[in-house]
Every structure is written in C-alpha cells, then in structure tokens.
Amino acid sequence: MSLSPIPLPHGIQSRMVPHVNGLTMHVLEAGHETPGRPLLLLLHGFPELAYSWRHVMRPLAASGFHVVAPDLRGYGRTTGADTRYDGDLAQFRQMNLTRDVVGLVHALGHKRVHAVVGHDFGSPVAAHATLVRPDIFPAVALMSAPFSGPPALRDGTPPPAQDIVAELAAIGRKHYHWYYSTPEADTDMTGAPQGLPAFIRGYYHHKSADWAENRPVPLTAWSAAELAKLPTYYVMNLHEDMAQTVAPHTPPQYSPWLTEEDVGFYAGEYARTGFQGGLNWYRIRTSRRFDADMEAFTGRTIDVPSLFIAGASDWGIHQSPGALARMNGTACTDMRGVHLVDGAGHWVQQEQPEATTRLLLDFINTLPG
CATH class of the missing domain: 3.40.50.1820 (Alpha/Beta hydrolase fold, catalytic domain)
Known part of the structure; x- marks a missing residue:
C-alpha cells in the first residue's frame, strides 16, 4: 500500500x-x-x-x-x-x-x-x-x-482497580481506560458514525483549551464521587462509546492549531492502521499483568x-x-x-x-x- x-x-x-x-x-x-x-x-x-x-x-x-x-x-x-x-x-x-x-x-x-x-x-x-x-x-x-x-x-491482594469500575457503573459512569481496554473501542472509533475526520476533530477539540468547560481542579481521592468530576472524555457516560461522547463537541470550524490538513493526515493514518496498537497500551495498564x-x-x-x-x-x-x-x-x-x-x-x-x-x-x- x-x-x-x-x-x-x-x-x-x-x-x-x-x-x-x-x-x-x-x-x-x-x-x-x-x-x-x-x-x-x-x-x-x-x-x-x-x-x-x-x-x-x-x-x-x-x-x-x-x-x-x-x-x-x-x-x-x-x-x-x-x-x-x-x-x-x-x-x-x-x-x-x-x-x-x-x-x-x-x-x-x-x-x-x-x-x-x-x-x-x-x-x-x-x-x-x-x-x-x-x-x-x-x-x-x-x-x-x-x-x-x-x-x-x-503482596498478592487484588488491585483496587476493579472496585472503581463497579463504583463508577453504579452511578452511570465508566473510566475511559477500561473502555479503551475493550475489543469494541477500536471499531467504535474507526467506524464513528460522524466519520473519522469529524471524530478526530471532536476528540482533539473536547480535550483542548478551545472547549470552554475545561476548567480543571485537583481531585482528592481515587473514588467514584471524585472521578465523576472529570469530563466525559475521561469518565464516560456508562452507555456511550467515545465517538458518541465527543460528537456533540465537534466544532463547526477547524482550529488554527489543528487545520483541515492536520486532521486529514491523522484521520488517514488511523483509517489505515486503526487505533488498536495504541489501545493496547491501555490494556497493559488496566490488566496490571x-x-x-x-x-x-x-x-x-x-x-x-x-x-x-x-x-x-x-x-x-x-x-x-x-x-x-x-x-x-x-x-x-x-x-x-x-x-x-x-x-x-x-x-x-x-x-x-x-x-x-x-x-x-x-x-x-x-x-x-
């Protein structure tokens, strides 16, 4: 190719x-x-x-x-x-x-x-x-x-990570690390209904200073209540995938720092390779193997x-x-x-x-x- x-x-x-x-x-x-x-x-x-x-x-x-x-x-x-x-x-x-x-x-x-x-x-x-x-x-x-x-x-005791998954699910949320560790995450993003270029643009915009709601504050604990303060690109709504999460935040215009040419290149590369190579890095973290x-x-x-x-x-x-x-x-x-x-x-x-x-x-x- x-x-x-x-x-x-x-x-x-x-x-x-x-x-x-x-x-x-x-x-x-x-x-x-x-x-x-x-x-x-x-x-x-x-x-x-x-x-x-x-x-x-x-x-x-x-x-x-x-x-x-x-x-x-x-x-x-x-x-x-x-x-x-x-x-x-x-x-x-x-x-x-x-x-x-x-x-x-x-x-x-x-x-x-x-x-x-x-x-x-x-x-x-x-x-x-x-x-x-x-x-x-x-x-x-x-x-x-x-x-x-x-x-x-x-010392052989189970890690606390699985507890936080259940705690977040109980309040209708899920952590993106564990979502990215599922077999569906790659196809959710490469096959985003809005199209891959729009997904890339929405994802980058949502985590940038261009999205006015990004006003971070320190969290006090690794708990569902504290993690739920994070935006949905980090702690997602339980029944949404990442393409659905970022779709409402796709800006109508390109940004000076992320041009149409830039988005086109990123989208072209990920259309060719998929995201799974990068997603496997998250699986290392969540599995703790x-x-x-x-x-x-x-x-x-x-x-x-x-x-x-x-x-x-x-x-x-x-x-x-x-x-x-x-x-x-x-x-x-x-x-x-x-x-x-x-x-x-x-x-x-x-x-x-x-x-x-x-x-x-x-x-x-x-x-x-």
Whole structure:
C-alpha cells in the first residue's frame, strides 16, 4: 500500500530506522543535516503520532540539536508490532517500550540523548527510560501526564482497580481506560458514525483549551464521587462509546492549531492502521499483568534534571489524584519547574507550540553538554 505524503514543514524529514527491538521505526527528524549534534528525543501520546511534534521540531533544531520524533510501537508508519486485540500484549509492557527507545537511540548512532521529552502516554515511557537508564537519558521533560514513581510491591491482594469500575457503573459512569481496554473501542472509533475526520476533530477539540468547560481542579481521592468530576472524555457516560461522547463537541470550524490538513493526515493514518496498537497500551495498564517488571524499581526516584509542562486547561494532570504532587515532591528529586501554559489544554505542544518550545529550550540550555 502506498503511503500518502506527510504534510511536513520545510526542514523536517521522514525516514525509516530498521532493527529497533524488532521494529522498523518511522521517525521524523530535524537538524539531521549536521553530524554530531546532541540528540533530543520526542515521544508522542494517544491518539497522536510523531506528527504531533511538527511545530516544535524546527525551533529546537535551530538551537543546535538533532531532533527525532518516532511513531511509537503500534502507531503510524512504524512496523513490526502485533497490533491485534488478540495478539501478543506483552510487547506493549513498559519495560519493552523502554527497550524500544534505548534501541532507537543506538540505531540512530547515538550513545545517549541530551534530553528525552514525553507527552501523554509518551510521558511514562520517557520517565521509565530515565528511571532505568539515566546514563542514556540524563534529562527528562514530562508533558501532560505526571509521573508519580514506579508501582509499589504487591503482596498478592487484588488491585483496587476493579472496585472503581463497579463504583463508577453504579452511578452511570465508566473510566475511559477500561473502555479503551475493550475489543469494541477500536471499531467504535474507526467506524464513528460522524466519520473519522469529524471524530478526530471532536476528540482533539473536547480535550483542548478551545472547549470552554475545561476548567480543571485537583481531585482528592481515587473514588467514584471524585472521578465523576472529570469530563466525559475521561469518565464516560456508562452507555456511550467515545465517538458518541465527543460528537456533540465537534466544532463547526477547524482550529488554527489543528487545520483541515492536520486532521486529514491523522484521520488517514488511523483509517489505515486503526487505533488498536495504541489501545493496547491501555490494556497493559488496566490488566496490571506486567506490573511486576517495574515493581523491581519500587522506591527508586528520577534523580536527573526534570521538567513538567502541561496546559492550564488540561484535566489530564489531575486524573490520577495526587500524582502531580508526588512527582514534584518525591518521584523527581531534581524537578527544575512545573509549568501550566495558558491557552492550552491536553495538546500543549500543538495548541501553544511557541510557549512549549520556549520552556523546553530554557530547560535544555541549562543542561551540561
């Protein structure tokens, strides 16, 4: 199948990198023309792609860096992952995602990065990579998803997650993580009645600062009553799927930060691949089958220079109650700043790329070479 051209700004190239932990990884890169530049690695979230970094890559490269953004395992043009619902779920466990980014650094010809930056689901990948291999990842910027530390050792008692599912159902709600873990979620979205482009546009709008109801506040507990304060794109109405959830919030016009061309590219990629590769990441989290991998690091902290950036209108920073405070207080011992960007919701590097770039460079330029 021939792939459509990616509508990239001048100075960003697309290429395939083979032999990355069983993957042939698609990457976008800028600053590649000059050999020997220090590497900045940018990791996207859901339902995004390397393309989500298009606005910040050239300004970062202009400051002297080799900037690389991959389509992560199960996403976009990266090949080699088993993205079936009934496929090998173990390949999406956190330690293997860490191995992916270690492999990518080496495949690119680098021994280490100058910094790794992760947004949304890319944030825990960046955090765990830094936790496990600080020699390769000596600085980290986390975006929109706070890191509260590796999981605690379990003593064999059942995890509390299943209780919250029942508690939410009793009040007519359901958590999107568990919805995304169902076999129906992929077809609900790829086959959205409003069409895939409209679904993408509605989903992005609903979680952005453009939706005026995004006025986040901290939650006090992991309880149904507190979680029910989250918008329905996080804690959904019990009998609605995600396409139904976002449909009433699809804006009549495109946004300057998410143009018709942008939506067309995202929709074209997800029409080709489906969402299941990215949804499998959620299944790892809700099943907890592979928590033991990271429980080996319980009590360990991120001790390298760290930064956190999110939109001021992003509920995502509060969806795990207390995570922001734990990240800033204990999980990251050298946190250089926590920045909430005005005029941005969940998609901070797309909604406010200039402010995001400035914050990243202010942080990165203080790091030792």
